Amino acid sequence: MRDARSTGRPGRASGLAALAGLLADETRAGFLLALLDGRAWTAGELARDAGVAASTASEHLGKLVAGGLLTEERQGRHRYVRLADSGVAQLVEDLAAHVGPSAAQRPRTLREFGTGSAMARGRTCYDHLAGRLGIALTDALTGRGLLRQDTGFALTDAGLRWFATAGIGLDRTGRRPLTRACLDWTERRPHLAGTAGAALCRHALDARWCVRIGSERAVRVTPEGEHRFAQLLGIEATDLR
Structure with a gap:
């Protein structure tokens, strides 16, 4: 022994x-x-x-x-x-995803309800997009054959070309994985993280496809973002609101 x-x-x-x-x-x-x-x-x-x-x-x-x-x-x-670093963010987000709903977590005021709804609709998870927005993007990438989930998250060759065509640069020189599944604590499904997820989020904010809401992590998709996500990934605007 x-x-x-x-x-x-x-x-x-x-x-x-x-x-x-x-x-x-x-x-x-x-x-x-x-x-x-x-x-x-x-x-x-x-x-x-x-x-x-x-x-x-x-x-x-x-x-x-x-x-x-x-x-x-x-x-x-x-x-x-x-x-x-991103590893600490992953640890915190993964633990938060395992916290079940309780009476203490229910919104006590109209403002808390509004904040919670906005966070569930779309937010940043450290440096990538989460909530229904993050899931919609992940599903669209998967449905178009740009992202594989069957053997873990991985961009396909078509996915790499999509990022290049969309003008979203991918830094592949570091030790951070190109793609990673991050369990979404509101949707209870994985969304795209890793270098690709961070690049997509950064580009969306820089190009003002998404804008931050107040001091919280919540983000909303702008009309320009709705147009670009529909053009690039075929996502209906109603799925982003």
């Missing part, structure tokens, strides 16, 4: 327990969910979003930075934090 110590299991178990401890606090979990918008936030902005004191936010952020889940940078008097 192999000695568990020879496999490094105790060290990995300790690290896993430490990671779970970081995620087990509701305030820290809320910070991570807010930062899924892919942008950098100040400690003060996160404190206001979570409804906690600035000193409390600073303490929690210090733990998340020390734990490797966040990175920070300072500009003058301001301290900005963001998710450390």
Whole structure:
């Protein structure tokens, strides 16, 4: 029988327990969910979003930075934090997808209901598109033979040509996978992530096919976006609203 110590299991178990401890606090979990918008936030902005004191936010952020889940940078008097990388974003989104609905998650006000509806309709998931919008794009790519899902997510040769024709550059020099399935926590189905998903999202925002709504991760498709998605992928405008 192999000695568990020879496999490094105790060290990995300790690290896993430490990671779970970081995620087990509701305030820290809320910070991570807010930062899924892919942008950098100040400690003060996160404190206001979570409804906690600035000193409390600073303490929690210090733990998340020390734990490797966040990175920070300072500009003058301001301290900005963001998710450390796409792997952390994937971890948070995957865990969120496994959280079942509960009475505590139901909207308490009309504003919360509107925000929740907008997030379900379309949002950014770190650096790619999610919600019904993300699923509609993923389904359209798959239906046109541009994306395969039968053996894991993979762009076909036609898919690579489609990205080039649409003017969406794909950086294939890094270690990040070109495509990856990300489980959508509202639709409970996978949407496109990875380098291709990030490139599509970035192009959609830069070209104003989609625009952000307020301070949340929610996005909406513009009339220009409806036209381009219909032209490029045959998606009906009603499926994007």
